[in-house]
Amino acid sequence: MSTFDNPFDPNRHLHAGGCSCGRHVSEAEHQAAQLQAQSAIESEQKRYEGVVASAVMRAMFPQDVARRAFLKSVGAATAAAALSQFFPLKTATEAFAQGGPLEKKDLKVGFIPITCATPIIMAAPMGFYAKNGLNVEVIKTAGWAVIRDKTLNKEYDAAHMLSPMPLAITMGAGSNPIPFTMPAVENINGQAITLSIKHKDKRNPKDWKGFKFAVPFDYSMHNYLLRYYLAEHGLDPDTDVQIRAVPPPEMVANLRADNIDGFLGPDPMNQRAVFDGAGFIHILTKDIWEGHPCCAFAASKEFVTTMPNTYGALLKSIIQATAYAHKAENRKEIANAIAPANYLNQPPIVLEQILTGTFADGLGNIVTQPNRVDFDPFPWQSFAVWIMTQMKRWGQVKGDIDYAGIAAQVYLATDATRLMKEAGLTPPTATTKSFSVMGKTFDPAKPEDYLASFKIRKAS
Numbered sequence: 001m002s003t004f005d006n007p008f009d010p011n012r013h014l015h016a017g018g019c020s021c022g023r024h025v026s027e028a029e030h031q032a033a034q035l036q037a038q039s040a041i042e043s044e045q046k047r048y049e050g051v052v053a054s055a056v057m058r059a060m061f062p063q064d065v066a067r068r069a070f071l072k073s074v075g076a077a078t079a080a081a082a083l084s085q086f087f088p089l090k091t092a093t094e095a096f097a098q099g100g101p102l103e104k105k106d107l108k109v110g111f112i113p114i115t116c117a118t119p120i121i122m123a124a125p126m127g128f129y130a131k132n133g134l135n136v137e138v139i140k141t142a143g144w145a146v147i148r149d150k151t152l153n154k155e156y157d158a159a160h161m162l163s164p165m166p167l168a169i170t171m172g173a174g175s176n177p178i179p180f181t182m183p184a185v186e187n188i189n190g191q192a193i194t195l196s197i198k199h200k201d202k203r204n205p206k207d208w209k210g211f212k213f214a215v216p217f218d219y220s221m222h223n224y225l226l227r228y229y230l231a232e233h234g235l236d237p238d239t240d241v242q243i244r245a246v247p248p249p250e251m252v253a254n255l256r257a258d259n260i261d262g263f264l265g266p267d268p269m270n271q272r273a274v275f276d277g278a279g280f281i282h283i284l285t286k287d288i289w290e291g292h293p294c295c296a297f298a299a300s301k302e303f304v305t306t307m308p309n310t311y312g313a314l315l316k317s318i319i320q321a322t323a324y325a326h327k328a329e330n331r332k333e334i335a336n337a338i339a340p341a342n343y344l345n346q347p348p349i350v351l352e353q354i355l356t357g358t359f360a361d362g363l364g365n366i367v368t369q370p371n372r373v374d375f376d377p378f379p380w381q382s383f384a385v386w387i388m389t390q391m392k393r394w395g396q397v398k399g400d401i402d403y404a405g406i407a408a409q410v411y412l413a414t415d416a417t418r419l420m421k422e423a424g425l426t427p428p429t430a431t432t433k434s435f436s437v438m439g440k441t442f443d444p445a446k447p448e449d450y451l452a453s454f455k456i457r458k459a460s
Helices: 027-060 064-074 076-086 089-097 115-122 144-152 165-171 221-232 248-256 269-275 301-306 308-326 328-338 348-356 381-393 403-410 413-422 447-452
Strands: 106-111 135-140 158-162 180-185 191-196 212-215 242-245 262-266 279-284 295-300 358-360 366-368 435-437 440-442
Touching (some): 106 115, 115 158, 115 348, 144 165, 158 165, 165 180, 180 301, 180 403, 191 221, 221 242, 221 262, 248 262, 248 269, 262 269, 269 279, 269 348, 269 358, 295 308, 328 348, 381 403, 381 435, 381 447
Antiparallel strands (some): 158 295, 191 262, 358 366, 435 440
């Protein structure tokens, strides 16, 4: 169950043991926690209303004696009703909740043209940035190294990144260490392993020895999930196959030119390979790890700390857009909004198949997978811990790692919690959770034990 799902919806799937989110021993306890969180939101709104009303009353009655006499004569309820007739208390409360004045309104946000960036992109044409007082130019960018460098050079104020990238930048893996933050996940699921159409009869990964694969970037969930999947089938990803970094927009062309045998890539590249007759979808990554994070909204720590109001408005826009994208009934509208050439430059039917989860797989089948891609912004810090175990497993980082400390520094769950409440959403009440990858349970409290459990790893 997603963060955005209604816990009172009887049609939602509930796990047999424990609650639907996995953090409570029963669904009743889960619902009680949700009600408590909703109560906290309402209390916060009441607190804002009280602050604004108090300020107005002090302005109207500089002498407290007069204020008390007025209240005694008409009563508190009548006074509040009268005040509301002459002063827009609701509007003023909303303005107060927005925070202080924006330090900067004109922003540039880079993105890669893939469906993972849907909330960042659609927030421009569908007005989510403007709603929060921002004028945001979303800029299509060629590849992940370019987007990283432009963000580090401050050509972009913030950017669409792969969820491992802020960790790698902060740890100095592949670049100089610079404190970076990831206050929101963009999408969960949404990737696939796509193979060349000539390999339709090679569905067993054990037959892939010697294959050439593409992934978008070395520090990507795609790289870690492909390596994990291969290793679980007995293939060493460093010696039995070749894995190379290829920008997503170039993946289908490389597949068609027979430069690669397949890729674990983002959409729309998987569906576009099917649309063009160049490949077929072997497996969705949701079937490797249901609910895995992929792309993210990221910004430097300097931007977050020097422009807190702008940062808050930008993050709130992303969270509101993500909540809108989560709803299945909005997906066709979103597909049309992000299809034009300045965004994804894809046929709307390709995007519709991805976002609605009803699609052709390239093998003659029409598949229905409503959770093929979903949108949930909460940056679980246990996601960061898992990613760091894989960075160490494959030799990208070495030595002792402060898993929990780095996760808390980079994955800003507290900020997401606060702004989700302000947006009227119900965030989780914890920052970590356990989950399973190909049936193997990950305990974020024991990352080194998890790492030691793998037979195939770079160090072996």
